[in-house]
Amino acid sequence: MSNLTVSNSTLALGFSLVLVALVIGYVEKLRIDKDIIIGVIRAIVQLSIVGYVLKFVIKANDNWLTLACFVIIVLNASWNAAKRGNGIPKAFQSSLLAIFVGTTITLTTLVLTGSIKFVPAQIVPVTGMIASNIMVAIGLCYRNMKQTYTDRHQQVLEKLALGADIKLASLDILRDSIKSGMQPTIDSIKTLGLVSLPGMMSGLIFAGVDPVKAIKYQIMVTFMLLASTSIGSIISCYLGYKQFFNDRKQLRDE
Amino acid sequence: MEKIFEVRNLFYQVGETKILKDINLEIEQGKYLTVVGPSGSGKSTFMRILASMISATTGEVLFHGKDIATFEPTKYRQKVSYAFQQPTLFGKTVRDNLAFPFEVRKQEFDESKVIKYLEMVNLNQTYIDKSVNDVSGGEKQRIALLRNLLFQPEVLITDEVTAGLDTENKAIVHKMLNEFNQRGLTILRVTHDETEIANATDKITIKDGVLQNV
Ligand SMILES: Nc1ncnc2c1ncn2[C@@H]1O[C@H](COP(=O)(O)OP(=O)(O)OP(=O)(O)O)[C@@H](O)[C@H]1O
Ligand SMILES: [Mg+2]
Numbered sequence: 001m002s003n004l005t006v007s008n009s010t011l012a013l014g015f016s017l018v019l020v021a022l023v024i025g026y027v028e029k030l031r032i033d034k035d036i037i038i039g040v041i042r043a044i045v046q047l048s049i050v051g052y053v054l055k056f057v058i059k060a061n062d063n064w065l066t067l068a069c070f071v072i073i074v075l076n077a078s079w080n081a082a083k084r085g086n087g088i089p090k091a092f093q094s095s096l097l098a099i100f101v102g103t104t105i106t107l108t109t110l111v112l113t114g115s116i117k118f119v120p121a122q123i124v125p126v127t128g129m130i131a132s133n134i135m136v137a138i139g140l141c142y143r144n145m146k147q148t149y150t151d152r153h154q155q156v157l158e159k160l161a162l163g164a165d166i167k168l169a170s171l172d173i174l175r176d177s178i179k180s181g182m183q184p185t186i187d188s189i190k191t192l193g194l195v196s197l198p199g200m201m202s203g204l205i206f207a208g209v210d211p212v213k214a215i216k217y218q219i220m221v222t223f224m225l226l227a228s229t230s231i232g233s234i235i236s237c238y239l240g241y242k243q244f245f246n247d248r249k250q251l252r253d254e
Numbered sequence: 255m256e257k258i259f260e261v262r263n264l265f266y267q268v269g270e271t272k273i274l275k276d277i278n279l280e281i282e283q284g285k286y287l288t289v290v291g292p293s294g295s296g297k298s299t300f301m302r303i304l305a306s307m308i309s310a311t312t313g314e315v316l317f318h319g320k321d322i323a324t325f326e327p328t329k330y331r332q333k334v335s336y337a338f339q340q341p342t343l344f345g346k347t348v349r350d351n352l353a354f355p356f357e358v359r360k361q362e363f364d365e366s367k368v369i370k371y372l373e374m375v376n377l378n379q380t381y382i383d384k385s386v387n388d389v390s391g392g393e394k395q396r397i398a399l400l401r402n403l404l405f406q407p408e409v410l411i412t413d414e415v416t417a418g419l420d421t422e423n424k425a426i427v428h429k430m431l432n433e434f435n436q437r438g439l440t441i442l443r444v445t446h447d448e449t450e451i452a453n454a455t456d457k458i459t460i461k462d463g464v465l466q467n468v
Contacts, residue, residue, distance in 0.1 A: 155342050161307060162401055163332035164358045248309055249327040 015040075057120045066120045070107075070127050074099050077131040081236070084139035087146060089243045095138050098235035102134045102228040103127060109227075115220055126224075129200070133225050134232030137181035141237050144180040148173045149244050149251075156251055166245045174241050181233030185225050192222065255282040257319070258409065258440050259304065264313035266299055266463075273299050275463045277313070281442070283408075286435045288454035289444045296463040297444045298339075301411045304442065305336035332358070335407040339414040341398035343386035348397055352382070355404045371400050374433075376426050392423035399427065409440045416447060 006014075018040055025032045057065050078096040085091030107127060116122040149156065152173060159169035167174070192198065193215075197205070200221050204214035246252055259281040266274035274296045281287060289297050302308045304315060306327055315322045322330060343351050352371075353363045369379045375396040381389070389397065395415060402410055412431070416424045424447075435441050445451060459466040 154338070154340075155344060157307065158338055158341060158398075159344070159354070161305060161331060161336040161338070162355060162358055163328050163335070164354070165328050168357065248306065248323070250306070250308055 054120075054124060057124060061120060063118070066118070066123050069120065069124045070103075073124075073127050073131050074103055077135040081135045081138040081142070085142035085146075085240065088142060088240055091142065091240070091243075094236050094239035094243075095135075097239065098138055098232040099131055099134045101235055102232035103130045105231060106130050106224045106228045110220070110224060129221070130224060130228045133185065134228050137185065137229040137233045138236040140184070141177045141181035141233050142240060144177045145173065145237065145240055145244075148176060153251070160249065160251065166242065166249050170241045170244070174237055177237045177241075178230075178233045181237070182226075182229050185229045189222055189226065192218070255284065257281065258283040258285075258317065260314075260316040260319070261304075262314045262316075264300075264303070264310050264315065266296070266303060266308075267311040273463050274303075274310075274460075277460075277465050279458065279465060281440070283440055284435070284438055285456055286431075286441045286454075287443065288451065288457045289442060289460065290446070290451055290454075290457060291460035291466075293446075295460045297460050298413055300460060301336065301413055301442060301444060304409075305334050305411055306330050307336060328358075332405065333407050334409040334411065335402040336411045337399055337402045337413060337415050339417060341395065343389070343394055343397065346385060347382070348384050348386065348389065349382050351386070351397055351401055352404065355401055359405060368400075368404070371404055374430055375400065392419050395419060396423070396426065399430070403430075403434065406434070406437070406439060409442065410434070411442045411444075413444045414446065416445065416450065 018036065021036055022033055024030070025036060053069075057069055074096070078092060078099050081095035081099065082092035085095065088094075107123070107130065110116045110126065111118050111123075116126055156169050156173070160166070188198075198218055198221070201214045201218040204217060205211055244252055257280050259279070261277050261279040261281075264274060264277040265272065277300065289301070291297050299308070303310050304322075306322055306325070309323070317325065317330070317334065344354060345351065349363075352368045356363050365382070368382065372379060372381055377393060377396060381393070381397070386394075395418075399412075399415060410431070416427055419427065428450075431439075431441055431443075443450070443454075451457070
């Protein structure tokens with residue numbers, strides 16, 4: 001796998017590509033230079049740490065350690081998803097349940113069907129992949145929900161006034177929000193292979209695996225992401241919409 | 255006559271602002287009560303509390319002698335129905351709107367009943383499949399009122415529902431509401447309309463959140 005080596009000096013040269021983004025940001029006065037710099041520094045630090053941690057975990061090959069990684073990934077993803085739900089009470093708990101259930105169901109299916117093995121080298125990256133996808137989906141669900149409850153405030157009030165239960169009063173918002181969480185995954189499936197070769201498949205092909213085999217893996221990944229984002233979106237939306245109402249079934253005023 | 259509402263020492267407050275101050279009122283069943291007062295005086299707020307759309311900060315509202323907080327909110331709102339000043343129509347067609355009260359009660363859409371009600375407000379059955387974007391303001395208000403009345407509530411609260419309607423539309427609404435009132439519907443009507451105020455038999459005035467005369 002000598003063709004996969006990236007030396008420190010190549011990385012340093014690669015950094016010049018970041019400068020391109022910085023210059024564009026500066027010239028166009030986008031005020032994103034700070035975000036880019038922080039992002040790059042975080043990426044370097046986080047990935048370095050993760051690299052060493054993964055090396056250790058994979059070497060140790062311990063079930064408890066693998067589970068611990070799973071827990072940390074799920075907690076982190078939930079915390080990030082909840083930030084998008086800022087203003088929605090219990091956003092963290094809802095995200096946690098959604099990400100935990102979504103990740104567990106998909107991982108268990110993958111392990112039981114023998115698609116992946118219960119070894120850290122496979123469990124940890126796959127958990128990360130699933131959890132981050134659900135995290136993004138939940139973020140979109142929350143954003144959509146907050147926006148539509150504001151936009152359709154009057155309509156929800158009128159439905160409640162006609163004696164509708166909070167679920168009936170929110171049904172179209174609920175549907176739109178679940179859809180908004182799943183949409184990016186569905187969109188990306190449509191262009192799969194036509195526009196981009198997704199990360200996992202590219203990685204396998206980089207590593208010299210037969211592209212046909214890599215494609216099978218990618219199809220599996222597609223199934224897995226579709227399932228997990230739908231589970232995650234449904235759980236977070238069904239828990240989330242209730243938070244817009246109080247126990248007297250009145251719309252909360254923000 | 256039996257009292258349908260008893261309001262005692264009702265206050266409503268948002269942050270430090272007192273919007274309703276010590277309201278005490280009894281309303282008899284079958285009344286057609288008109289609620290007047292300057293803009294911003296708290297009429298809508300009071301009506302929304304009676305409709306359980308918001309809750310009073312302190313004080314009691316009794317419905318048939320029982321605290322409204324003890325009712326299941328959706329069941330209560332089917333009995334005490336609130337009609338908004340500027341209603342929005344739901345979904346795509348008029349049907350979506352008139353089907354909603356049936357959905358709320360988990361009942362089949364009864365088209366012949368709906369046609370009968372549409373005719374009561376001078377609209378014919380071709381309106382059922384009209385797009386909500388193709389109905390006029392006056393038609394919209396009448397359709398919205400039918401949503402409240404398809405299943406007759408005990409109380410209908412109309413919050414300036416005739417504001418912005420022309421004389422003809424107003425007359426249609428008045429006629430319909432009078433008929434329902436004669437059939438026993440208690441109506442609480444908020445209005446700024448001078449003719450409506452002049453014709454009112456029972457009237458209360460709210461000023462700066464305070465009930466003036468009973
Ligand atoms: N949630 C709220 N937060 C802050 N202020 C509020 C809130 N609800 C109502 N108010 C204020 O309370 C006052 C009374 O409002 P309300 O809508 O009840 O008046 P109104 O008598 O219906 O007026 P109008 O005749 O113009 O409809 C207004 O000053 C309004 O700004
Ligand atoms: Mg008002």
